[in-house]
Amino acid sequence: MLSRRVIPCLDVAAGRVVKGTRFVDLLDAGDPVELAARYAAEGADEIVYLDISAAPEGRGTLLELVERTARTVFIPLTVGGGVRAVHEMREVLRAGADKVSLNSAAVADPTLVSRCAARFGRQAVVVAIDAAREPQDGGPPRWIAYVRGGRERTDLDVLAWAERAVELGAGELLVTSIDRDGTGLGFDTELLRAITERVSVPVIASGGAAGPADFVAAIRDGGADAVLAASIFHRRIHSIAEVKAVMAGAGLSVRPTPGGVAA
Amino acid sequence: MIRIAVADYGAGNLVSIGRALEVIGAEPAIVRDAEALRGADALIVPGVGAAGPAMERLRGRAMVEPIRGWIEAGRPFLGICLGLQLLFDGSDEDGAATLGVLAGRTVKLAGAPTLPHIGWNTVDRACEHPLFAGIAPSAPFYFVHSYVAAPADQDLVIAESEHGTRFPAAIARGNLLGVQFHPERSGPDGLRLLANFAAIVAASPAVLVA
Numbered sequence: 288m289l290s291r292r293v294i295p296c297l298d299v300a301a302g303r304v305v306k307g308t309r310f311v312d313l314l315d316a317g318d319p320v321e322l323a324a325r326y327a328a329e330g331a332d333e334i335v336y337l338d339i340s341a342a343p344e345g346r347g348t349l350l351e352l353v354e355r356t357a358r359t360v361f362i363p364l365t366v367g368g369g370v371r372a373v374h375e376m377r378e379v380l381r382a383g384a385d386k387v388s389l390n391s392a393a394v395a396d397p398t399l400v401s402r403c404a405a406r407f408g409r410q411a412v413v414v415a416i417d418a419a420r421e422p423q424d425g426g427p428p429r430w431i432a433y434v435r436g437g438r439e440r441t442d443l444d445v446l447a448w449a450e451r452a453v454e455l456g457a458g459e460l461l462v463t464s465i466d467r468d469g470t471g472l473g474f475d476t477e478l479l480r481a482i483t484e485r486v487s488v489p490v491i492a493s494g495g496a497a498g499p500a501d502f503v504a505a506i507r508d509g510g511a512d513a514v515l516a517a518s519i520f521h522r523r524i525h526s527i528a529e530v531k532a533v534m535a536g537a538g539l540s541v542r543p544t545p546g547g548v549a550a
Numbered sequence: 551m552i553r554i555a556v557a558d559y560g561a562g563n564l565v566s567i568g569r570a571l572e573v574i575g576a577e578p579a580i581v582r583d584a585e586a587l588r589g590a591d592a593l594i595v596p597g598v599g600a601a602g603p604a605m606e607r608l609r610g611r612a613m614v615e616p617i618r619g620w621i622e623a624g625r626p627f628l629g630i631c632l633g634l635q636l637l638f639d640g641s642d643e644d645g646a647a648t649l650g651v652l653a654g655r656t657v658k659l660a661g662a663p664t665l666p667h668i669g670w671n672t673v674d675r676a677c678e679h680p681l682f683a684g685i686a687p688s689a690p691f692y693f694v695h696s697y698v699a700a701p702a703d704q705d706l707v708i709a710e711s712e713h714g715t716r717f718p719a720a721i722a723r724g725n726l727l728g729v730q731f732h733p734e735r736s737g738p739d740g741l742r743l744l745a746n747f748a749a750i751v752a753a754s755p756a757v758l759v760a
Contacts, residue, residue, distance in 0.1 A: 289713055290670040290690060327737065332670055357565040361573075363692060363735045383565030385694070385735060408599030410666045410694045458666045489664050512664060542670040542690045545738075 290542040291506050291534060292332035292513035293527055294491065295520045297322060300340035302348045304521070320355050326520065327360045329527045330544025334360060335388070335461075335515060338368030339436060346375075350382045357383020367415055367461075371395075376403050380411065388413040388461055391434035394441055394448070397455055404456025413491075414457035418445040418478055419465040430478055437465045446481055453486045460490045461515065467495025469518065474501055479509025491515050499525060499533030506539055552748050555581045555590035557617070557633075559607040562596035563734065567630070570734040574745040584616035592751040593620050596734075597632030598694060601641035601648055601656060604632055614649065621651045626725045626751040634721065634728030635699055643697050652723070653702035659695075661714035666696045671711045673719045673731065679708045681720065681727060683746050689739045691719070691731035698730060725754055 297304045297319050304319050323334045334356070338349050346369065353366055366379050367388030376387045387407075393400050393414055404412045417437050418430040430445035449460055462482055464475035474492045483490050489512035492505035496516035505511040519525050528544040535541050556567050558580045571578040581587055595617065597604055608614050621627050621637075629637055636648045641656040648656070659667055670690040675682055698717035701707065709720035711730070721728045727747065733740035 288672055289667070292669050354565060357563070358569040361566065361570060361735060361737055361740060363694075363732075380563065381565075383563060385563055385566075385732075406603075410598055410668065410696070459668060487664055488666065489668050512669065 288540045290332065290540050291511075292491075293330070293502065293530055293534075293541070294333045294335055294513055294515040295322075295326045295331050295527070296335040296337060296493065296515045296517045297521075298337050298339045298517065299349070299352065300338065301345060302352050305339065319352055320359055322521070323356050323360045323364075326527065327362045328545065330531060330542065331362060331527055332513070332542055333363040333365060335365045335367065337388070338366070340368075345369075346378075350378060353379060353382040353384050365413055367413070371399070373399075373402050373406055376407065376411075380407060386411050386413050386459070388415045390415040390417065391439075393452065394432060394434050394443060397451065400452055400455040400457055404458070409456045409458035412457050413459045413461050414449075414452040415461040415463065416445055416449060416452070417463045417465050418475070420475065420478070428477060428481075430481075433465055437468075445478070446485060449482045450485050453488050457488060459488055460486065461493060462490055464494035468493070470495055471497035471518075473497060474505040474509060474511075474514070476504050476509040479505060479511050483510030489513060499530045502530050503534055503537045503539065506534070507537070552576045552591050552751050553579055553589060554592045554594055554748070554751070555579045555587050557593065557595045557608075557613065558582050559597070559604065559611055559613065562598055562630070562632075563732075564596065566734040567594065567596055570741055570744055571748075574741055574748055576744075576748045583611055584613055587616060587620065592626035592628065592747070593617070594628045594630060595633035595636065596630040597636070599632060600643050600646075601632065601635060601697075602644040602646035604636065605646050605648060608636075618649060618651060621649075621726055624725055626747075626754055627727065628747050629728035630734070631695055631730060631732060634730055635697060637721075637726070637728055638699055638701065641697065651726070652706065652721075654700050656697045657700045659698050659713060659715065659717060662696075663714055666694060667713045668694050670736075671713060671719075671731075673709050673711050675709050676707050679720075679722055680750055681722065681729075681743060681746050682709065683749075685739050685742055685746075691729075691733065691736040691740060691743075693731045695730060699728075725750070
């Protein structure tokens, strides 16, 4: 039986982990490789690095970090941030990443998604979508995609962009609710449900986790295949084992953690 | 020390496989042509993505015949993910003809609730096999794929998984082994499986090829 994945996300800049909330108020939280190895030992199902600096001069530092991680951590690694071309994705994969997450560059040039999928297979292409809810007078909710780390509004309707990204070749969608990110108010399950009803690729929920019950809700109410979180793990508010124990208790299939959580 | 060649044809995470082999005490050798296979005790063909471009790249490096020859000589071989699928006659994904050392095809995973099949899934053993020695029954491994092998000979299948439908997770015919999942990305159990492969290599009678 396929397990629901728990994925710690490490925002990195200049080779270090930073995390306040995803989009503002950064705090230094340590060495990414050390943290990734700890999470892997604690039962993380994958690791995600988002390079939030994404400055061209930092690419070497990022690739070195990816290679060091791939040599140390034997669970899947997804890397996002700053990949704008097929050859840049190739560099990240050759450094040892399993998947690359595309966001702003995919919005700017959607053919990047299809070109990367054609070259590396769709399973290696994650499209990350940062979604903000916009008020509607009486109508159904609407979400708009933002780019550049949530700083720039696009005109893209999130649901339409999600479907288009999958048509172009995305093998997974990483959906972050900007409104919820860093707030601890829980995932936007309405957003997740709207997307998972429209696409057949796995959807990773992100933004707003405060506790294990939120992970259960993202999967049960939102239809997510995997759940990503940062602060609650980095600040040691909850361990991966605690989250998985609650998920298993709710009847969800999880991969046992080394400490021994029933699947 | 067991020397394990890992075919580099631009379609796989070689850093992880190479490092995983080092961790289990084997000596990895990344090989980009047939010449580099000399002196290797075993061959791993990794890979993700589509069969057609992968076969083109193997042909471009003149590695198709050497790989076939290696397998036909009964030398230890482990195909990982696409490296398993390439063993069969052809792929439904793009109609590509593949290595054809095993009868059967690569077909789309039917009835899957989500595709690609990404994540940790339980692997159920069809029989006892040394590749899974010391690994708990139904232990989960990491999968990333949309297509699966459909062997003509079901007796090849030593382990199965299920995602919408049951499919081969591991196959074996003598020294010819293949896994649909990624042992190099499957944590301690994945490393154990690679160590088991190295032990199978060490135990197999040396096949000296001029």
